[in-house]
Amino acid sequence: MGRSKIIRVRSFAVLVALGLVAAACGGGAGTTTTEAQGEAPATTSATQPAPGGEEQPETGGPEAEAPVIVVSLSTDVDILEPHTFRTTGAYAVTRALYQPPADQVFVEEGGVRVGTSEVVASPILESYRVSDDGLEATFVMNPDARFDNGDPITAGDLAYTFRRTIEGPGYIGLLLPFIGIESSDQIEVVDDRTLVVRPKVASSLFDRFMTFQVFGPINQAVAEANATPDDPWAFEYFTNNAVSSGPYSLVEFDRDRGQIVLEPNPGYPGEVANGGIIVRNIPDAEQRALLLQRGEIDVAVGLAPRLLAQLQDDPNVNVYTAPSTRSVFLGMNVDIAPLDNKLVRQAISYAVPYDALLDQVMFGFASPAGTLIPSTMETYAGDAIDVYTTDLERARQLLEESGVGEFSIELAVPQSSKEQQQAAVLIQDNLRQIGIDAQINVLPDADYQGRRNNRELPLFFHEWYSWGDDPFYQMTFLLKCGQFTNFANYCNEELDQIIAEGTFTTDPVKRQELSTRAQQIMLEDAPHAWLWAADWAVATGKDISGVTKDFTEVPRFETLRKGG
Numbered sequence: 001m002g003r004s005k006i007i008r009v010r011s012f013a014v015l016v017a018l019g020l021v022a023a024a025c026g027g028g029a030g031t032t033t034t035e036a037q038g039e040a041p042a043t044t045s046a047t048q049p050a051p052g053g054e055e056q057p058e059t060g061g062p063e064a065e066a067p068v069i070v071v072s073l074s075t076d077v078d079i080l081e082p083h084t085f086r087t088t089g090a091y092a093v094t095r096a097l098y099q100p101p102a103d104q105v106f107v108e109e110g111g112v113r114v115g116t117s118e119v120v121a122s123p124i125l126e127s128y129r130v131s132d133d134g135l136e137a138t139f140v141m142n143p144d145a146r147f148d149n150g151d152p153i154t155a156g157d158l159a160y161t162f163r164r165t166i167e168g169p170g171y172i173g174l175l176l177p178f179i180g181i182e183s184s185d186q187i188e189v190v191d192d193r194t195l196v197v198r199p200k201v202a203s204s205l206f207d208r209f210m211t212f213q214v215f216g217p218i219n220q221a222v223a224e225a226n227a228t229p230d231d232p233w234a235f236e237y238f239t240n241n242a243v244s245s246g247p248y249s250l251v252e253f254d255r256d257r258g259q260i261v262l263e264p265n266p267g268y269p270g271e272v273a274n275g276g277i278i279v280r281n282i283p284d285a286e287q288r289a290l291l292l293q294r295g296e297i298d299v300a301v302g303l304a305p306r307l308l309a310q311l312q313d314d315p316n317v318n319v320y321t322a323p324s325t326r327s328v329f330l331g332m333n334v335d336i337a338p339l340d341n342k343l344v345r346q347a348i349s350y351a352v353p354y355d356a357l358l359d360q361v362m363f364g365f366a367s368p369a370g371t372l373i374p375s376t377m378e379t380y381a382g383d384a385i386d387v388y389t390t391d392l393e394r395a396r397q398l399l400e401e402s403g404v405g406e407f408s409i410e411l412a413v414p415q416s417s418k419e420q421q422q423a424a425v426l427i428q429d430n431l432r433q434i435g436i437d438a439q440i441n442v443l444p445d446a447d448y449q450g451r452r453n454n455r456e457l458p459l460f461f462h463e464w465y466s467w468g469d470d471p472f473y474q475m476t477f478l479l480k481c482g483q484f485t486n487f488a489n490y491c492n493e494e495l496d497q498i499i500a501e502g503t504f505t506t507d508p509v510k511r512q513e514l515s516t517r518a519q520q521i522m523l524e525d526a527p528h529a530w531l532w533a534a535d536w537a538v539a540t541g542k543d544i545s546g547v548t549k550d551f552t553e554v555p556r557f558e559t560l561r562k563g564g
Helices: 014-025 088-097 155-167 220-225 235-240 285-293 305-311 342-351 354-361 392-402 418-433 445-453 471-479 493-503 508-525
Strands: 069-072 102-109 112-121 125-130 137-141 187-191 194-197 248-254 259-264 277-280 299-301 317-332 407-414 436-443 459-464 528-541
Touching: 069 285, 088 248, 088 259, 088 277, 112 125, 112 317, 137 155, 155 187, 155 194, 155 220, 285 299, 285 305, 285 528, 305 317, 305 528, 317 342, 317 418, 342 392, 342 418, 342 436, 342 508, 354 418, 354 528, 407 418, 407 445, 418 436, 418 459, 436 445, 445 459, 459 471, 471 493, 471 508, 493 508
Parallel strands: 069 277, 069 299, 407 436, 407 459
Antiparallel strands: 102 112, 125 137, 137 194, 187 194, 248 259, 259 277, 299 528, 317 459, 317 528
16 A cells, blocks of 8 residues: 555544545556646545546545535645745645634635734634733633644643744744744743743734744644654654644645645634635646636636736636735845946846836736835835836936946846746846846756855845735845845845834834835845735635635635535
8 A cells, every 4th residue: 555655644434534545545546647636526525536546535524514625736735844844835734734823803805805914812712812011922722622633722732832933943943033932931831721921022023923823733742742852842743744723634645646635623613614625736837727717626826927817817717816015026146246336236226127027927916016115015115215117217327327337147037937037038128228238047946046045146036925924024034134035145234223123113103114214225225126016816716715815825725615
């Protein structure tokens, strides 16, 4: 049977167990093509043929009357460990398995449930409160909340999860100083149901962080039972396994077939609007769009703007969109001549064909960026300051003032991004008109990332999205002196001071003042040309509703509803 092919997490009933065995032993395991994977019916059962001639486990448990929904994400799912970096697709699955302690209040906009800035207790909590001074947060667990193995979710489990993020080997500990958490000593279990966290400083990010999946409770007993001296936090175990505190239980994780099966977690006290989720890996976006049109998948994520524009005309498809702060910018390495000259960077910024990029590359599925704090993010100051617009005459004047004269320079683009390649051609044409010969170099992704990380690229593209949508959090990673992800090698000490002050300022008026000054500095220094803020977009079958966009923009499965 080959245990490596399917990771079976738990059995919910004899029928499900038999279905898993059938899937593991089926003749098509590991050989099914991507196209065949998309040809299964939207709802499968233990006796219904699945892709490649295999039998598919029935999902749904107590919610079996609700249809199962088939989803294809933008990437595969590599691992399930919630506290380390993973693929975009893996984040969607772990969000279904680990319920954060807090959640946003949602409002419907254009058919999308869009999260607001108001944060409340999630279903696994009875209450959640942060003190007026921001220095104490109290979590009271919901007595009805259970892991999918039947264990109650206790304050001890939530405390263990906090300690794991602080002391474990994952990346979350690097982010905790943003919310004033540095030590496990700040975490107190009052009783089985009550946990208190005491940040050292007040932060406007605390509420937002508590909605992130990385703080979804991990079952302490299971983790400790699977820990080893070399792996005291059981990272290896949770790479392939999950004991869910979230809306779904993991039934099947089959890397060979690129399929994951989720069913509603019987211990989850919140609502699950469907009978389960089948996640299928369909790497080719054109194929995802085609299978969606044919009704063989229900939800497609990660489609290019060109495909979204085509799908909008299909009466059997819904394209849901919402403004996003996901920014794409042209980075200019300030340590590579002649980009070390500020006037040259300003000239390039004026030469960019911003409107053409929105229309011809993004097909209208984007908003102007304006600054690193894009027009779609709170504290954007574009109405109060002069953001760059296309002005070739002004660009020529600045290039002449720089004393540099005409020059040639490399413009690097990742092979995987067709949009950025198209943008490069448009930018190249405008730069040529002001005397800059931009040599487009399309690089394999690994090579591109390696050279960018080593600060070897003079002109390059970068896409960035910050969970939480906070301007100072975003500036920290992309503009602060010495930050690893500041690939332009830009540094301004005044801006660093503004970022530090704004991160721990909760007064909205002061935050706006600081952010406006920061945007003035970044426009003057021009380490980037800010190209666009891409819309958040999901395409679905006509009978799918309940599409949700939260602080993280990670797909949410539990609100998806089919029919009715």
